[in-house]
Amino acid sequence: MEATAEPKTKDHAALADTFNKDEARVDWHDKTLWFIRQKRDKAAWQIPDWEHLRETASQIKHNVLSNLHHYLETFEKQAQQNGVTVHWAADAEEHNRIVHGIIQKTGITRVVKSKSMLTEECHLNDYLAAQGIDVVDTDLGERIVQLAGEPPSHIVLPCIHWKKEEIGQLFHKHLGTPEGNSDPQFLAAAARVHLRERFMTSPVAITGVNFAVAETGEIVVCTNEGNADLGVQLADVHIACMGIEKIIPQRKHLGVFLRLLARSATGQPITTYSSHFRKPRPGQHMHIVLVDNGRSERLGSEDFRNALKCIRCGACMNTCPVYRRSGGHSYHYAIAGPIGSILAPGLDMKKNADLPFASTLCGSCSNVCPVKIDIHDQLYKWRQVLAKNGYVSETKKTGMKGMAFVLSSPGLYRFSGAIGRWFSRYLPFMVNNSLNPWYKQREMPQAPKESFGEWYRKNKKKS
């Protein structure tokens, strides 16, 4: 299960603190992601019916969630008729076992894998490595973080937190490129040669799934690099892993989702390759693994089921002021940012109790979401669920209780205000110190001499 994968050591705030130590790097990270958000805006504004498109996509997904049982059965039947073997996995562990079982039957140990957030969620790589299977991630960004022994920090841009000089150093160490060469063109070419060898020699290819069409039993995989296609077309066995929520009713609905996906993700009009796998080529074996891992439970929650509409474009991360300034790894979950913060507590409330608080609730995520998930509302609702279930830290609880106590008594409120102002003015070190969490990365404001209430009472008498 997900929960047992790794012991949680630090929460989002502590991990963000570490990231924030290098201020120049934070600025660079922030600007890079904001640039992508701006590209998304430019692409969206070129589509006159963009908002209508988002609404349509959201409604299609609503229909999917309300009829998922039927669509999954239809999809399975169609896929089987297409000659595809369909597997069902209740959780991450079963998914990993199924994938390993398929690989084991081929008797090989070299596998290529294109990007799949589901396999990250299930920690498939670690599982396969423990069974002696050599899995190579073929997306360039994913290969970079894999060589570095890290998880991706962003679902679309896995190594967005890496600088080219560091990648040059990493490639020098692992691929033998000349030391000091950090030219992106050169490094990408070196990775092409390195990975081409793997493509040519791996008889099993694992891919994710962007969309699965119930009507036809086909799956659609989108990449810019062509790594999913190259892997699959050179392999004898194709294993496609998908969450059960990736189903869409009909092929024509791809028109809606493919218009939204790349524009929302990177501002491109479409990814370079949008491949529709309906039947395996003669002699090839194709498997689809349908994974639940908490999704069918979430479906029963009115407050949180909409998160299942997600098409994994990453727009909410690029726009999020907290994500941009804290980095993907501070979320300690396979999917970072706002969407990850509403998905993670559903899998393990205790381990991920900090994530719904890693937000200013500004709502920008909901505004850019191509399927109109109410992300910031869900973040807010999760906070209440977490507090009710006792997963909020003592400091926060005591602080909130204290605030509620003060705010419910006007006399005490006025008295506390006066005390606070007096300390800020005459003993500023009492508030400007590391014991005050609000002082971190901020200067405390200069306190006014009097409160508005005091000013009003004084001036009202004058008039």
Added chain:
Amino acid sequence: MVSQKQKEVMSSREQILANIKKNQPPLVSLPAATQSTTSGLPDERVHKFVTVLQAIGGQVVPVNSWDAIAAYVSKQFPPPARTINLVQELANDHPLAVLENDPHQLESVTLALLKGHFAVAENGAVWITDTRLGDRALPFICEHLALIVHADAIVPTMHDAYERIAGEAPYEFGTFIAGPSKTADIEQSLVLGAHGAKTLTLFLLSGN
């Protein structure tokens, strides 16, 4: 929740489906089929397609005859370039390739010459299916890819694209290809030629 006792006798498939049936909200109907509001005139479509494809790194070569394509290919990809031509209309100058049943043999292909079914104006994508690919690996493994699309065969948006696909012969594998393979994973610097074709030449054929 499905009870523990039930779980033990149920397969994961049954368990998942039972849980979904219990938890899915009341049926909400599908929205009306989305129609594009940006149809445009044929000339506008061509202009849009060319502009978008060039912006995403594709090279557009307008031609008005098959001979012009053949001549262009001969000039740009002289021997010893290994060209795989699967377009009947170019067979006089570039003999039709006969492929072995092993995609790995295609690793040394310099240029693949293929005919797309149609293209999409809004995103520069060309739709091509297994019937015209020879080998499914071909458009991904070749170093350079050349696609031929007739100027009459450009639809405005992806909605029109799927309407058109519904009317065509069923495919086993089909793909939209929009420009050359690319990556921006290193500091968002755009690099053309990630794992797939390094360049994409689009012959835009008008006339016959």
